[in-house]
Amino acid sequence: MKRFLLACLLLAATLAVPAFAQGQFKVLVVAIPNRYHHDYAVVAKPQFERMAQRHAFDLDWSWNTAPFDADLSAYAAIVLLNTPGDALKGKQRDALETYVRGGGGVVAVHRAMIFGPPGDWPWFEKLVGRAFRIHPMVQTATVRVVDAAFPATFGLPARWVWTDEWYEFDAPLVEGLRTVLSVDERSYDPTRIWPGQTARGMGAEHPVAWYHAYDGGRVFATALGHTPALYDDPLYLEHLYGGLWWAATGKGVEPASPARSAD
Template identity: 60%
Template sequence: MRKSIVLLALICALFAMPAQAQQQFKVLVAAIPNKYHNDYVTVAKPSFERMARQHNFELVWAWDTRPFDGDLSQYAAIVFLNTPGAELSEPQRKRFQDYIHAGGGFVAVHKAIATAREWTWYEHLVGRSFRTHPYIQTGVIDVVDHNFPATLGLPDRWLWTDEWYEYDAPYSSDLHVVMNVDESSYDPTLIWPGQKAEGMGKSHPVAWYHFFEGGRSFVTALGHTPELYNDRLYLDHLYGGIYWAATGRGIVAEKSAP
């Protein structure tokens, strides 16, 4: 009887091993709590874990920068979740640059954009430099490209509440904007006393992607408050960006006119 139980356990283990080995890719999420972005983590982590189970990828969650001391080539994509690249030490920055140059995928979420001009290369990887943001407000997002994985399934007009980041001019002309915020739907000048925000005008991007020095870069400015990480559409938006950064796939070719 005991031999039968042991044999059954071995058979079950053999069947379980391929299921674990078949995860489609591995993703590192760097989510280092900071002064203005820490309470989101308790919501974001379980949401990312569910995302990983749903989409069959391996998730490595990092509360600090120690994974950047190791082998980054094992990750199909690295997500900086409300964590700017300036958190990395000089040797870690070099490893991350090598990772991008080797064809790695990068995803920047919200605070990851705000680098305070501490690392020029990273700002070029993002594509723009953060300038300021007004109070958290409700605004309307215009999805201008439905052919990119991070916008598949999103409505043309999306009501959203967040910090609407402003940036300086892009570093290159190859940034492909997939979503803008309509500045007529909120007050871009509503900011704290002594500070100034003036908006960006008709073209105010909140998500874009580009290819950079051999790697793939997807950036979304959305994601300040914890509640957003329970929103299904937002999580689909994030996963679409992760999927593209990890694989380079999923961009739908535009149909030519008949």
């Protein structure tokens, strides 16, 4: 009898868990392996699952674009984890546009910032905000916090030694991009690239993470995150979650102070 009562109590406790486990918002991570980014997800998935537990949000993970064939409105943010826009086809593109126009948030990570041929999907190009140009070989460099008031920088030092694939970009495609992090090209060799290719760097202003409001939604983009080992780094995960939190909620950014009138 005692065993029966104990079993009933355990069952009741189990059934009661979902009421308390419901997260503060829901996130979809789309991680599609590709030629140059296929082994990162083995490390990234458990880290995102721990992130969801730590920060009390619900997480759906997809290895393909199937979620874009359904209603996306339940998600506060969609993370395109090394998943570029040209992975979406036809009505899937319409679904993402509808989602953003409804106030949804998007986080574009690394490879997601490289879209297809110019003009293939202009809306997505503007969502990312800048067009990828080229990148040199992976190197260690110094990252500088440009916007210390944005959540994706809260856990980072003002100057950060980081090893990654330093994407170069063309001029902004939209107005209103706010740079979060930049890389100091004096701390690495922007021309160190494979035979037959040429990279020249971007100069003194070389953004590697930014955010903006776009078409009714919120977009955070970070070029960091090329190698799998980076997903084991607590600072990188804090960087990702800060941007994700803002994309999902719009919170964490202090409003600009009103201009003071002259005496």
